[in-house]
Amino acid sequence: MEPSAALTPTSYLVLGLVGATGPVTSYELKQIVANSIGNFWPFPHSQLYAEPTRLVRAGLLNEKAETSGRRRRHYTITSDGRRALVDWLAEPAQEPSEIRDLGLLKLFFLSQADPHLRHKLALEQRASHEASLRDIEILHAAISNVADPWQRKALEVGARFQRLAVDFWGEVADELKPARRR
Amino acid sequence: MEPSAALTPTSYLVLGLVGATGPVTSYELKQIVANSIGNFWPFPHSQLYAEPTRLVRAGLLNEKAETSGRRRRHYTITSDGRRALVDWLAEPAQEPSEIRDLGLLKLFFLSQADPHLRHKLALEQRASHEASLRDIEILHAAISNVADPWQRKALEVGARFQRLAVDFWGEVADELKPARRR
DNA sequence: GGGTACATGTAATCAGTTACATGATTTA
């Protein structure tokens, strides 16, 4: 009954997914994540097994294990769990966004890189973000009829960011090859 | 001499900063991070104490401790460290970008929130990103003459993302209040 | 000269990551 210290983002991810979809197994959570938020906020599948266990212990989820065959565990949200989720949704999100990008970290130290490799890095990054953008667009099209509209909307941020990154690295590439410009 | 397993992003952050600035203490690393990449990729200061210790053990940094007073430890990069840094900069960064944003996570589950609170969430998020954008712009202006140009450029991504987020949440707010649109 | 803020670090805990491992299904 005690509020179990503090819930992590992973907790709320699981809580929200279980709350939205009814009885699910960890494997199904994994699938859902891979086709949605996992595109820009990865959660390793082991967490999607570990976290429900914690939430059950905290009284926020119910677990119903199959008694034969694969003995999968199906989770549903409890009333305490629903309350925790709704409370969290109601309170303002003050933590600032985080962007973790190794390419950006390299840009940060670009002055220390071999000059010949700088332009190459920019082109590689642009290409990589272009590929990510295509992936997200394909995914977005594929889920256009199934998922919750707000889930689709959230996915859009991923696509927009990838576009931003493509433009950005394009500019960086240009700045690194000024002689090449017309 | 062994390459010490694998270096984390935090390792490269420290390696790059020490490589760029010469002898620094953990506290100075903390300051630098706070005024730059820490704006969108936070590294708690305890890591900036722990990580140099690891890098010294791996032979990538040198440590020189003061013998009196505060006994601060000043770090410099070794030739092995410089080589590790340059090698890392040369190899392509394939790991995809990550965006971690609790506001987006809430959007993801917005259908499960009290309808009265949805519009409020959007407005709060927009305001919050506006504030972040202002902070970054102030910072960007403040460092315009000091920092490495590529470090400034990297910071721009943070600003652009905040602008993207302001626009995005503005749209969400509009969609949540269609009746209000004249 | 006591308080307050800055500076510098360590300790404890735990989430998160990586790696391993085995059970079911499909397919060639």
Add this chain to the structure above:
DNA sequence: TAAATCATGTAACTGATTACATGTACCC
């Protein structure tokens, strides 16, 4: 029926977070 591949999970490790703790300088 062997071999992939998908499905389902656990174990071990350690980086990351949180909290604590003390030292130094400044200011009122």
